[in-house]
Amino acid sequence: MNYRRLRDLFNEFAAKLEEQHTYYLDSIIGFSVLHDRMVAKQLDVMKFLGEHEYASEEFLDTCTTLYKELSGKDLVPMTLSPVMQQGRVKARNRENGENTLILGANCIVALYSYWEEYLRIEIGIAKGVLGIGARNDEQTRQVLNQHVAYDIWGDIRHLRNSIVHNNGLAYSKITGCNIIKCFKPGDKVELDFEKMRAVFLLLADFRNELSSLSIPPRKGIRLPGRSNI
Numbered sequence: 001m002n003y004r005r006l007r008d009l010f011n012e013f014a015a016k017l018e019e020q021h022t023y024y025l026d027s028i029i030g031f032s033v034l035h036d037r038m039v040a041k042q043l044d045v046m047k048f049l050g051e052h053e054y055a056s057e058e059f060l061d062t063c064t065t066l067y068k069e070l071s072g073k074d075l076v077p078m079t080l081s082p083v084m085q086q087g088r089v090k091a092r093n094r095e096n097g098e099n100t101l102i103l104g105a106n107c108i109v110a111l112y113s114y115w116e117e118y119l120r121i122e123i124g125i126a127k128g129v130l131g132i133g134a135r136n137d138e139q140t141r142q143v144l145n146q147h148v149a150y151d152i153w154g155d156i157r158h159l160r161n162s163i164v165h166n167n168g169l170a171y172s173k174i175t176g177c178n179i180i181k182c183f184k185p186g187d188k189v190e191l192d193f194e195k196m197r198a199v200f201l202l203l204a205d206f207r208n209e210l211s212s213l214s215i216p217p218r219k220g221i222r223l224p225g226r227s228n229i
Contacts, residue, residue, distance in 0.1 A: 005126040006214035009119065014207055016114055019108055021200050027103050028193065035093035037070050038086055096192040104191030105163045111203070112160040116152050123210075124148045148211075151178040152202045162189045175199025 042060045049055035064083045067075040075082070092098040117136055119145070124130035129147040134140050155177040161185075162170045170183040179202060183189055191199070 001128060002126040003214055006210070009122055009126060010207070010210045010214045013119055013210060017203055017207055019031070020111055024103060024107055024196060028100060030093070030096070031093040031099050034070060035090055038065070038089045041069070042086065047061070061085065062089070065089060100193060101190045104196045105189070107196065108156060108159050108191065108199070109163060112156050120144055120148050120153070125190045150206060152206050154178065155180040159189055
């Protein structure tokens, strides 16, 4: 058991988890800011129009806006129209709106890729069940399934496969989840803020477990005139 390498892997994963978590939270805040800016602009227009028949949220939602008007920066997509309906801007950036759900799915895919393609293999090497330079092939996965398996990562695998390979619908193996049991086959795998908060907390538990794994067992201490402790 290479405890020093396991400690390095703990530090690496702790940094990766913080990176993904802060990216997630920064994005959630950004969505909220965009939503609130759009609402504020509409309120300003309605105040300016007064009693005019077009001074309504319903009408303004059908009007267009630009990223430049929302951000103050001239962000023009190269191949897509920068013109957006104001109602769509609010809808996708509202609390637990479309952007939040896409963000959650992207985090699940990214985190599982890090685990499956790198961290899991490195833990196997550090534990001595894989040779240095092991690759993510069928033989390696058979060894890892026996020696480096955790419920949280198995559940995330089912979420990831449903997102990537089943058009975002929970596939039949979703019933194999041991911890994340909020989806059944055929459900949309929609990871809102509360579900992602639970996922990040579960990953923090795994981080702590990895820390414990990296600590060598304490050796007995011999004291003068005393038996070993």
